[in-house]
Amino acid sequence: MKYLLSPEGLKILESFCFTPTLFAFDYDGTLTKIVRDPSKARMPDQTSVFLKVLNGIAPVAIISGRSKKDLETLLSFQPKYVIGNHGLEGLRANEGSLHNAREICLKWKGALTGKLKGDSGINIEDKEFSLAIHYRRSRSKSFAKLLVLETCGELTPPPRIIMGKCVVNLIPTGAPHKGMALLELMLECNVRTAFYVGDDDTDEDVFALPDARLLSVRVGQKKDSAAQFYIERQAQINEVLTRIIRFLKA
Ligand SMILES: [Mg+2]
Secondary structure, X not given: OEEOOOHHHHHHHHHHOOOOEEEEEOOEOOOXXXXXXXXXXXXXXXXXXXXXXXXXXXXXXXXXXXXXXXXXXXXXXXXXXXXEHHHOEOOOOOHHHHHHHHHHHHHHHHXXXXXHOOOOOOEEXXXXXXXXXXXXXXXXXXXXXXXXHHHHOOOOOOXXXXXXXXXXXXXXXXXXXXXXXXXXXXXXXXXXXXXXXXXXXXXXXXXXXXXXXXXXXXXXXXXXXXXXXXXXXXXXXXXXXXXXHHHHHO
């Protein structure tokens, strides 16, 4: 992984601004800080302003694990594209597959509620088409994580499990993921290149795309990540956004 804000990284970022490019971002931990209460994760005013400016001059997308409905209540403006549920609520989401995902999640939720209710620090977030089991408030996070994973291992049909920061995401297998959502958006926007920033394991579905047309950035350096570049901390997203705006306006 190379540092995006190095002279070499900035040169590559600049080159992506010469051609029509889609600028896509994860939400939590990327455009906002990770906070204890996820319902309070709002973008800082400055980030919101920069993103709005960018949205006025280039196609912008937010691709998040949150439900689309939830995201839209947190955003102070609507970027051109908002994709929810790890890509499941994407551009080509069809009623049949959404209905299927909803039914599976209801079944999982029923099975999990009984088994996990003994631990007050664990809560199941129902995102309609996927579930997120949070254990940030648990007294023993390592115990809670094991308990959640063990319980999820017994579910039918077996979910695709993606670990996050103090959260276990359960997604119906075969459902579209963030990488597929990004490729769909590129087709929709008629662009040849895309830029993506994310901070978590679900973003690896984008980072791992075998696509030379993508410039991928992780918030935080990580040895086994497939992202090409990194920034050191979430707050640097403001500098990334201002650099892009400056390159595009040059
Ligand atoms: Mg994130």
